[in-house]
Amino acid sequence: MFETAELGRTLDKKTFAALEPQLRVRLLDVQERLRAAKVPVHVLISGVDGAGKGETVNLLAEWMDPRFISTAAFGPRTDEEAQRPFFWRFWRTLAPKGRIGLYFGSWYTEPIVERVFRDLKRCDFERRLRQIEAFERMLVEDGSLIIKLWFHLSKKAQRKRLEGLAKDKRTRWRVTAQDLKNLELYDRFAAVSEQALHVTSTGEAPWTLIDGEDARYRSVAVAEHLIETINKRLARGENQPASTSRKLVAPAAAPKVARGKKTKEVAHSAYKTILEAVDLSQTVDDDVYDDQLEGLQGRLAKTWRAAKQQRKSLIVVLEGWDAAGKGGAIRRVTAALDARDYRIIPIAAPSDEEKAQHYLWRFWRHLPPDGSVTIYDRSWYGRVLVERVEKFCSEDAWMRAYDEINEFEEQLIEDRIVVVKLWLHIDRDEQLRRFRERESIEFKSFKIGEEDYRNRGQWDAYLQAVHDMVERTSTTSAPWHLVPANDKRVARLEVLRLLCEALEKSSKD
């Protein structure tokens, strides 16, 4: 889920200087209105070390009216705090109505850190997360606004940042031995945080990921997010809490500059959505392809047999642009499998019987029994892709779906099913080229129609939908793989390789 906060978004000095004054004015304005509306706001500043949490707290304290802000940092519990239940110290410091509390640390720090160091059993960790969820819901239902910010840095960026601080005499003191030790635990920290964020990202109090690498981008993103969220809350009045429809991590909004009635998006130095970060330039030579294909198919046959003996099953979720080469990839996979072991489920419009049920019903039907493979050619992700883009279902429905899908896949994985999720990515030009090709070759022309051209018109909407899908449903146990497919053969090899790796990894569990 953190991939989308590693796109390297930055903001140049000049743009930042132009933005700062108006951000400050708008922050003071929302503060003023919050006081009048008597809404308490709790801002949680959490995330990885070195991602600018402290700087952000300081900056916000500087930008806003300090009389109506209270900041609190939560380190290890004091004696007095240790003698009371977990939430006692947070209740003590909760901002009253009309004020903003900035919590550096918060109720997430202790359970996450203790879980990373295995001082907390999985069971107790999960119980704590549930308590946190109930605690936050209670506050929100009472009228509070809770804004949860997760500052993220890639492993590489975190190392760079800590090394930078350590090198400089003036900042060396900020890098503790613990920081360096935590860096070694980066992957474990990321996995534990991901779980915490997934469970506690609710409709009442969703998490927002902040790409922490660039200080200017980060500051503007945070300020914009605060202003937007508080304004939304104020529009609802004192005792009208947020809707409780569950949604997962909201994406960090791209910073926007309001100028009169127009809103202009600030230029980014880097990619806007995660698909644009996929390198489509890769190709593969004929003989290399033949060679590797054979090798990978053999490897897949072998690893699948081993998995089957362990009574495991495999689910392949294949998504991608029209004409991205899903069918061809499936044929290369099934060529390596025994026909009795797999089923391919093509997903088109639902039948009458399926329409009379919940949208997940038709996927549950086809779950593989132990020791078999189901390949879904398109899948439940239709809910957050085509159904979202084409407005076949309400926004509430597809927002809820992220959570429902995570829950569904978690149950599959718990049941020892290996889940591999693949998005075959091509660019617009390549898609057009393939459409034209299909039209010109008679035996392929059944594959192309007006609808395909219509879908092309929604390209940008799909880019955003795929981006959100990856952010909200790519988990440690069932990550999304974005497969470059401008060269079909690159994609086929990659798909085979990913299946082999997933099966091999699972055999170690």
Added chain:
Amino acid sequence: MFETAELGRTLDKKTFAALEPQLRVRLLDVQERLRAAKVPVHVLISGVDGAGKGETVNLLAEWMDPRFISTAAFGPRTDEEAQRPFFWRFWRTLAPKGRIGLYFGSWYTEPIVERVFRDLKRCDFERRLRQIEAFERMLVEDGSLIIKLWFHLSKKAQRKRLEGLAKDKRTRWRVTAQDLKNLELYDRFAAVSEQALHVTSTGEAPWTLIDGEDARYRSVAVAEHLIETINKRLARGENQPASTSRKLVAPAAAPKVARGKKTKEVAHSAYKTILEAVDLSQTVDDDVYDDQLEGLQGRLAKTWRAAKQQRKSLIVVLEGWDAAGKGGAIRRVTAALDARDYRIIPIAAPSDEEKAQHYLWRFWRHLPPDGSVTIYDRSWYGRVLVERVEKFCSEDAWMRAYDEINEFEEQLIEDRIVVVKLWLHIDRDEQLRRFRERESIEFKSFKIGEEDYRNRGQWDAYLQAVHDMVERTSTTSAPWHLVPANDKRVARLEVLRLLCEALEKSSKD
């Protein structure tokens, strides 16, 4: 929480015969309208053995149009089912839109039974409950109506019923060895079920307790509940699911007979609310009282010292009618304690500072540190008593409070705090006598005013509020004790005894 389903409600033959025809008509009517509205209804028939689950399924199938009902019973999983994730077999049998599914057993049976027999670890049990909650929420958000009925029998009634069945040649086959073994596990089964019901009784899909002892009462209660719940759901339209504000177990509605525009309540043979079941006739002689008082105070001093050495704390929640003798009871308790060990927190109207916070904030403030006692003279239960009755807060707010309070107390208990909850019960006449007495004795007259007489007018509303409070917040780890207090001395001895017992019990944990 099951106390309220043990009040011995019955219905005589004649009343039942008068009710049956119109119940059947109304059931057919809701079925008809369900089909038109395309709402799927899932009715879960769960609870203790011998409480009439099977009879109820048969009766409903007989009373309704069988073409639009599907029934399913879930025993041990088949081979095919065992090879798929837990929810697979429930997905397979889910009733489609416009139909009613009657599930005998359901997704609750396996986890509860496995937990009772310790085949499921606490941690895995809690995870399963969470999955069930998510599963049900998903169905409801998609438009389903879920009606969850829990058939209850007291231990005594269950034994009587099984013995009755075993004695009769014609019904002996219905009593299995497993049934008799389960009876031995009654208390454990009750505790596990209580946890399951608390966690999964949500605003979307609340549990309803059915007093299973009397077949006629039970049948009418179930049918009435189905009709009422389905009508409510239909009033909201196809894709408008239930509100998601969380509420705990809804009380089984008293059966009502609709006659034209008037609704007449059917006569019960037994108590309507749990307070009426408290025996207020007990008294105690002077010398016995003096003797027992001294003995109990000594016992309390001793057990408290032992608890203190274990770094435990004690919270006493004292609630009761005006003039029920709370102050006098507190003095008898504190007389046995070291003044440095306890604090008494009288709860009156909140201060300005407290008003600027969530209603639980002021109770968190005063939590005892390890090794000390806090006596709350009135408490957080004000939310579901005076605030409910006097409409100081919205229905949504006090409905939510049951859950919030359970969560709060669970955290206290987890933190090794012993929580004792006492309701001092007197009847209306006794209260009036005490009010008059207070007015006539000069040094007591400050205790009485107009407001007290006004509160008396709300007697019946309080009866219902206390009943609901006990049903929804009396848990195995923090049960409610209803103390008969028409004789003040009986009440004082009982309070001391209950404190001693709670401390002694906790020392064994």
